[in-house]
Amino acid sequence: xxxxxxxxxxxxxxxxxxxxxxxxxxxxxxxxxxxxxxxxxxxxxxxxxxxxxxxxxxxxxxxxxxxxxxxxxxxxxxxxxxxxxxxxxxxxxxxxxxxxxxxxxxxxxxxxxxxxxxxxxxxxxxxxxxxxxxxxxxxxxxxxxxxxxxxxxxxxxxxx
Amino acid sequence: xxxxxxxxxxxxxxxxxxxxxxxxxxxxxxxxxxxxxxxxxxxxxxxxxxxxxxxxxxxxxxxxxxxxxxxxxxxxxxxxxxxxxxxxxxxxxxxxxxxxxxxxxxxxxxxxxxxxxxxxxxxxxxxxxxxxxxxxxxxxxxxxxxxxxxxxxxxxxxxx
DNA sequence: GGATGTAGGACTGATTCAGTCTGATATCGC
DNA sequence: GCGATATCAGACTGAATCAGTCCTACATCC
Numbered sequence: 001x002x003x004x005x006x007x008x009x010x011x012x013x014x015x016x017x018x019x020x021x022x023x024x025x026x027x028x029x030x031x032x033x034x035x036x037x038x039x040x041x042x043x044x045x046x047x048x049x050x051x052x053x054x055x056x057x058x059x060x061x062x063x064x065x066x067x068x069x070x071x072x073x074x075x076x077x078x079x080x081x082x083x084x085x086x087x088x089x090x091x092x093x094x095x096x097x098x099x100x101x102x103x104x105x106x107x108x109x110x111x112x113x114x115x116x117x118x119x120x121x122x123x124x125x126x127x128x129x130x131x132x133x134x135x136x137x138x139x140x141x142x143x144x145x146x147x148x149x150x151x152x153x154x155x156x157x158x159x160x
Numbered sequence: 161x162x163x164x165x166x167x168x169x170x171x172x173x174x175x176x177x178x179x180x181x182x183x184x185x186x187x188x189x190x191x192x193x194x195x196x197x198x199x200x201x202x203x204x205x206x207x208x209x210x211x212x213x214x215x216x217x218x219x220x221x222x223x224x225x226x227x228x229x230x231x232x233x234x235x236x237x238x239x240x241x242x243x244x245x246x247x248x249x250x251x252x253x254x255x256x257x258x259x260x261x262x263x264x265x266x267x268x269x270x271x272x273x274x275x276x277x278x279x280x281x282x283x284x285x286x287x288x289x290x291x292x293x294x295x296x297x298x299x300x301x302x303x304x305x306x307x308x309x310x311x312x313x314x315x316x317x318x319x320x
Numbered sequence: 321g322g323a324t325g326t327a328g329g330a331c332t333g334a335t336t337c338a339g340t341c342t343g344a345t346a347t348c349g350c
Numbered sequence: 351g352c353g354a355t356a357t358c359a360g361a362c363t364g365a366a367t368c369a370g371t372c373c374t375a376c377a378t379c380c
Contacts, residue, residue, distance in 0.1 A: 002162060002241070002279070003249045004272075006338065012268050020267075028356065036266070042339055048358060061347020064356045077275065081162070089163045106196065107180075108172050111291040112164075115237070118282040119162070122275055131271040166369065188325065202370055208327060221378020224325045 008081045010038050011046045015055065015080060016131045019072035028065035046084055053083040072132065078123035088123075090116040164241065170198050171206045171244045172237065175215065176291045179232035188225035206244055213243040232292065238283035248283075250276040 014032050021027060029047050033040040047066050051058045057069040068075075082088060091112050174192050181187060189207050193200040207226050211218045217229040228235075242248060251272050 002164060002245075004162060004251050005336095009251050009268070012272070013266065016268055030356085039339060041341080044357075045359080051357085058357060059347080060345080060355090060357050062349070062355045064347065066357090085162075091164050091169055092166065106173065108169070108176055108291050111293060112172070115282055115286050119279050122278040122282075126275055131268050133271060165367095190325080199370060201372080204326075205328080211326085218326060219378085220324090220326050220376080222324045222380070224378070226326090 004081065005085050007042070007046055008084050010036075010043055011050060011080055011084045012077065012128070012131060013038070014043065014047060014066075015050070015068070015072075015075065015128045018056070018066060018068050019128050019132055024067060026059060026065035026067040031065065049084055050080070053079075055080065055083065072129040073127050075128045076124050077126045077128070077131075078120055080128070081123065088120065090119065165245050167202070167206055168241045168244050170196075170203055171210060171240055172288070172291060173198070174203065174207060174226075175210070175228070175232075175235065175240060175288045178216070178226060178228050179288050179292055184227060186219060186225040186227035191225070209244055210240070213239075215240065215243065232289040233287050235288045236284050237286045237288070237291075238280055240288070241283065248280065250279065 013036055017032050017035065018027060029044045030040055032038070032047075033043045047056060047058075050056045051066065051069075054069055055075055056066045058064070058066050078088070091109065173196055177192050177195065178187060189204045190200055192198070192207075193203045207216060207218075210216045211226065211229075214229055215235055216226045218224070218226055238248070251269065
């Protein structure tokens with residue numbers, strides 16, 4: 001149905017949270033979970049993954065928690081989502097070339113790949129810092145900047 | 161996981177099939193199902209939906225089948241996917257504003273909406289006719305045309 | 321009337337997702 | 351040292367969704 005998982009959602013929310021708070025400050029999983037009403041054990045696992053991937057630095061013990069390991073502007077949503085949910089697969093054909101109708105019958109595979117890459121590019125060009133730019137309060141993050149590559153010429157009709 | 165359902169896949173394959181065969185010609189669900197190895201009853205239901213939405217015209221009886229009700233260039237993949245799978249929801253917040261962390265805590269909702277709209281636009285700008293453009297055989301469809309709005313400047317690294 | 325086709329609802333099995341439970345390990349403050 | 355508070359990590363469960371099947375109409379042509 002072409003939707004993000006809640007885990008990815010939570011991960012992005014947490015990363016944004018860490019990006020917005022004071023530079024270099026850390027926040028515990030519990031803190032973030034309570035702020036946004038996310039189940040703590042679930043958020044913990046997500047943050048652990050993000051730490052393993054290298055987006056976050058973790059600190060054990062009292063007053064421990066997580067802090068961004070890289071600048072918010074260098075973390076893009078594609079990497080985050082891939083880190084949490086695994087590879088992004090638009091259509092099934094991309095991975096299992098064998099089971100795909102066999103003998104190259106799946107004629108929409110290559111054309112759809114362009115769509116696939118377009119979506120990946122949007123995600124790749126959207127950083128955590130971009131998520132911090134609120135329509136009203138533009139300076140929640142440092143030197144906020146609009147989505148640069150996602151050129152939306154016109155709003156899509158009845159979106160949802 | 162941000163992927164298309166198989167139903168949507170099948171629907172696009174069927175529409176492309178109908179777009180590629182001779183203009184105005186029809187094909188039965190059985191014919192298409194056998195060509196691509198798609199379970200017939202499943203494909204039937206998909207084609208029925210597409211007919212109800214107005215993309216296809218159905219003909220009962222012997223030698224019946226489906227034919228495109230509109231030109232392939234006027235059917236975009238967004239409408240098709242929505243017709244088959246229902247609304248496209250990138251993040252859960254877009255629909256249920258109430259359950260989303262309450263009190264507007266879900267701070268990534270609006271920023272992600274831009275990403276969402278970007279993806280919708282890619283799909284909206286990709287027509288069935290675009291799917292017919294093969295890298296090698298560019299004239300499988302009539303006056304084939306490249307994806308015009310999906311400007312991919314560079315291939316995304318390890319895509320999948 | 322039978323073969324072939326669409327139309328549509330109900331149902332089942334498999335997969336995936338969201339969340340829980342349990343336990344281990346590390347750090348800090350007392 | 352000990353306990354409180356963290357992260358770390360795997361196994362497990364319930365729910366939702368997806369893919370596919372089954373069955374029964376109904377329409378058209380020969």
